[in-house]
Amino acid sequence: MATFPERYDALVIGGGFYGSAIAVYLAAQRGFKRILLVEREPALMLRASYNNQARVHNGYHYPRSYTTAYRSRVNLPRFVRDWPGAVRQDFTKLYAIARHNSKVTARQFERFCRDIGAPVQPAPAHLSALFEQRLIEQVFAVQEYAFDSRRLAEWALRELDHFAVQVHYRTRATAIERAEGGLRVHLARDSGGSDSVACRYVFNCSYSGTNQLGGDFPGVSIALKQEITEMALMAMPPALERLGITVMDGPFFSMMPFPSRGLHTLSHVRFTPHLHWQDERGTDPYRRLQEYQQPSRMDRMVRDVGRYIPAVLEARHVDSLYEVKTVLQSTEDNDGRPILFERHATLPGCYSVLGGKIDNIYDVLEKLDDEVL
């Protein structure tokens, strides 16, 4: 059992990209000396920060949410600047507009790209030829990148070590309580032990686990939706190897390079979400995922995608990534990805943060800059 100092300046719950980046920010930018990060898994970034589509968004994905599109445009160049080693740019990204059931037409998509200042041009003929012309109105070549979450995790390990942030794995925060001069966080270890630590601030960066804390923790005030998702990991045939493709805007699909495995992810709006529920305390999303049987739907994904891009029928399914995706219920209609940043008024010093997508880290850090800590 580790012994803890009297009191920490800050305790960060969750060693995903957000918890790691916030711990580094607190040390590097705010001069916090004693920071503890607790992570329930045996390593950093094993959950949503790994099991995702690895897209560094550049706005294209959000024709129905101008704010998210615009913020993506602002944040992508910063992400590329700050994590150059984790960003892959050596592929061509195509956005194709479906002829039927799309919520935007090709003209509208093009105009939207120009409105947000995102580069867009008709795809070269040899790439457009990959698509079934009966089903696709137009194909555009755009500028969008992929991130390598293993590289992000390496960065986090280096920086946390550099700033002497203590990291405890296989350790779960279970409750937060008001305490003399700050907060007290209760911890449970996989090994069976439990403990509690005093701290001035708590940053709850536990994503799917955001509301699963007891004690005086009030939960977040915005409704969250939990979704068990499957993304198929595919070895693409040569014709598709150097491409990322998204078909818009409705019940379609995306395929993106997945740098940390050297494969492609394939997600489909109809088949990737297996089941969903409104988040509530007491329904542990991680347990729900563990207990879920996880029957793959990759064959249905491939069959539908193959109607639009026949070459995909030659792809080989290697694996599937299952994860709980947590989104704000309020974004259901427009598919936007705003951040959740909540300072809990009834639990002074406690913050909950949910990033929505990886480049939103800058929106979170801007919020933190405004906080008097």
Ligand SMILES: Cc1cc2nc3c(=O)[nH]c(=O)nc-3n(C[C@H](O)[C@H](O)[C@H](O)COP(=O)(O)OP(=O)(O)OC[C@H]3O[C@@H](n4cnc5c(N)ncnc54)[C@H](O)[C@@H]3O)c2cc1C
């Ligand atoms: C299927 C899917 C596709 C996605 N595609 C993209 C994409 O293409 N581009 C993009 O930018 N974003 C994408 N996202 C969103 C992106 O993955 C998340 O916004 C981001 O990873 C969230 O980071 P995080 O640190 O908040 O969460 P996580 O990485 O999940 O980190 C939270 C950590 O907290 C830990 N934890 C939870 N509860 C506790 C507790 N009580 N005590 C201790 N530890 C705890 C968990 O084990 C976890 O490691 C996608 C997400 C999913 C699920």
